Amino acid sequence: MRHILSEEYDILIARSVTYAQRTRKALERAGISCRVFRAPMELSNTGCAYAVRLPTGNLREALEVLRRENLNPARAFLYRNHEYLEAAL
Secondary structure (H helix, E strand, O other), X not given: OOOOOXXXXXXEEEOOHHHHHHHHXXXXXXXXXXXXXXXXXXXXXXXXXXXXXXXXXXXXXXXXXXXXXXXXXXXXXXXXXXXXEEEOO
């Protein structure tokens, strides 16, 4: 029998690719690893949003960093058990 582990991560939805890049830079300066990618269609109202993916457990710290930098994400999600759960900002 093969056991497949579920991948878990956190996502911050950005208003634009530029905003996502600024978010990534601020988080990396704070020591939080992340990457920019196109947001999944089911998470985007416009269909062309960008997102920043974080390792699980970094969302609270990431939001604090972004508040200090005056960078406010549009939305935040936790990816758990193959589904997206919206997190409070």
